[in-house]
Amino acid sequence: MRLPSMTTHSFQPASQAQAAARRQSATALQALLLRMHFYIGLFVGPFILVAALTGTLYVLTPQIESHLYATQLRNASQGPAQPLAAQVQAARAFLGPQARLFAVRPAKAPGWNTRVMFSQPGLGDSESRAIFVDPVSLQVRGDLIVYGTSGVLPLRTTLDYLHRNLMLGELGRNYSELAASWLWLGALGGVWLWWRARTRGRVQAARPLTARRLHALVGLWIVIGLVFFSATGLTWSRWAGERVNLMRAQLGWITPSVSTQLQPGAPAMSMGEHADHMAAHGMAMAMPAVDDPARFDMVQSIARAGGIDAAEIEIRPPRAAQQAWVVREVDRSWPTQVDTVAIDADRMRITSRADFASFPLIAKLIRWGVDAHMGVLFGVANQILMAAFGIALTGLIALGYLMWWRRRPAAGASLAPLSAAFMQMSLPQRASVLLLALLLGWNLPLMGASLLVFLLVDVIRYRRAGR
Known part of the structure; x- marks a missing residue:
């Protein structure tokens, strides 16, 4: 009868040790995420703030632009x-x-x-x-x-350049990609920290609305939008965008496009009795130029008959012989009309087409996501929603800096360094974090490079604190 009691007592210290190890690992993980959240807000926050402000201005200006350029x-x-x-x-x-x-x-x-x-x-x-x-x-x-x-038009072009690259060309594109690379991780990390505090009873509904609590509430309200902005912004970024395009090509998610190359040597359609009469007398008939204005009406009629029915279309003449004209729909509102056809003007026929209805699902989602990001998918409703997210994100960053400013004397003592938090984790946790960091650093190169900077700052700070 005493054997179960002895067995229970013999395993109890091991169970307690395992529970203590789990608590230590969870505490270390929380310290790591807290420090990362702090670094993202402190160092990447200014870039995200600029992107939020310029993006909000961009989505609010179509009506201003329409009035400004009414003539x-x-x-x-x-x-x-x-x-x-x-x-x-x-x-x-x-x-x-x-x-x-x-x-x-x-x-x-x-x-x-x-x-x-x-x-x-x-x-x-x-x-x-x-x-x-x-x-x-x-x-x-x-x-x-x-x-x-x-x-x-010029007003929104200026705002677009500010949002995309701060009007600094290719070098400036790194700022917006850096912001998009970290935005989703900062948002999800903040949610996780809020959830951990709530499960430990540190978040109470009756607490006064402090800057910290308001920061958490705003972050919870807009977290889905922040992840959306990050994902759609990365699709047309420079470094991460190349990784996205490579993945899409490998998985067959690429957006279809038309072929503009015409088959050489095919007989052209007859130009009429006058042309036949000239040929019978050995007279050479000059072929029209590839961008002959007289062909625009014919090409438009062929495209309309071929299903290009959007009110807003664009007609591009070929750049060289043996290339097709391209007619595409450019209406990105809902329902999306972005069908494209290639037309052989000599033979008056459609030679290639790419219809939105036949796009892979991922290509459609990316198209809709980018257009929603730009505030054009659902008209004014889309503009208001994107502007609301932009204003909320601006307020979120301002609250974060207010919190940091108020607690700045004790900030170094209250937050464990990344390296210390990492070493306190269990071996499986460290391996998982390291693998995740390598994967993210490869697919999001600017995140990887800036993470190395974070670690360098952290190590310098840790050594100074030790001395």
Whole structure:
């Protein structure tokens, strides 16, 4: 009868030791996450703050831009629209024959102007010079530099550059990628720290609304949005974006595109009795230029007959012989209309197409995610939601710095160094954390590089504290 009692007593110290080891590992993990959360807020917080402010301004400006550039965008002319060929010729006459035609965006509705876009030296990537032509009177209503697939005008282009790279070119793109790389981890780490404090009874509903509690509440309200911003922002970043594109290509999640290369040697369609008469007399007939304005109307008609039915479309002439014209929908609101067709103008037929309905699911989700991030997917509702998240994130960062400022004299004593917290973990925990750090550092290179900086700062601080 005494054997069970002896067995129980013999195993009790081991059980207590295991429980103590688990508590120590959990405490060490919490200390590590707390220190990482602090470093992210202190060092990456300014970059996230700039991204939040510029992003909020960007999504709030479409209506301002529409009013600011009303003369260029709209007209009050009455009557039928002139052919696209005449509109293109009017834009060319305005710039001169040396201008290189890039694309045309026909007026999306009566009262709107057509954009005839040209490429020229000195413009940045994805920039073009747009001549705004009244489709009815053929008068030139404006001359502006537009940017990107969305065709944003100078005001939002400036905000876009601020948000993307602080107007510092490729070097500046590192700032936004650094912010996006750490944003999701800071958000999820904050939720985990709040949950741990709640399970230990440190979070009470009756507590006064201090800066710390308000910081936690705002973070909980917007955590899903922060993860969304981080994920969608990384898809078009420089270093992490390359990793994302590589993964998508390997998994077959790439966004389909049309082929613009035409098959050489195929017989062209007859140009009519006049052409046959000239051929019979041995007379050479000059082929039209690849960007002949007279072909825009025909190409648009072929695209419309082939299912390109969005109000907003873009027509791009080929850059060289044996290349197709490209007509694509550019309406990124809901429902998304981004179908694209390639057209052989000589044979008057569609040679390739990429319809949004046939996109892989991941490609669709990325398209929707990026458009929602930009505030264009659901119109004004999308703008308000994105702006609300941006304002909340700005307040969250401000509260974080307020907390740090108030506690700064004791901050070094209250937070264990990363290295000390890491060494207090169990061996499996350390191996898991190290493996996770390596994986994240490889897929998010700027996160990996900045993590090394965090560790360097931490080691220097630890050694100074030891002395």
